Amino acid sequence: MPAETTPDGRYIIVRGRLWRASNPEIPARERDELVAELMDARRAVGAALRSDDPDAEKVARARVHAAKVGLGERGPVWWDDGAPDYNRHLVKNTPYAEQ
Structure with missing residues (x-):
């Protein structure tokens, strides 16, 4: 839904x-790339949490934020x-x- x-x-x-x-x-192609990066970054956050790796988590969360800014969901x-x-x-x- x-x-x-x-x-x-x-x-x-x-x-x-x-x-x-x-x-x-x-543009659709750029959106697709940003969404793919967002999903990869979210998976990386999960992997970092499961492995109890705060440094990897920080990097992954920064990737999530950058993708969301690129999509216009955060930032200006x-x-x-x-x-x-x-x-x-x-x-x-x-x-x-x-x-």
């Missing part, structure tokens, strides 16, 4: 919380109309509660 999104497509809604969606303007917002970022806010505490 696809995640529910806000009407403007800027966020997905998970358990009543807004999470910034990927930038829809990223990808929209340019000056609207604030409600990432990680509860929907009920944002203007999206009225939509």
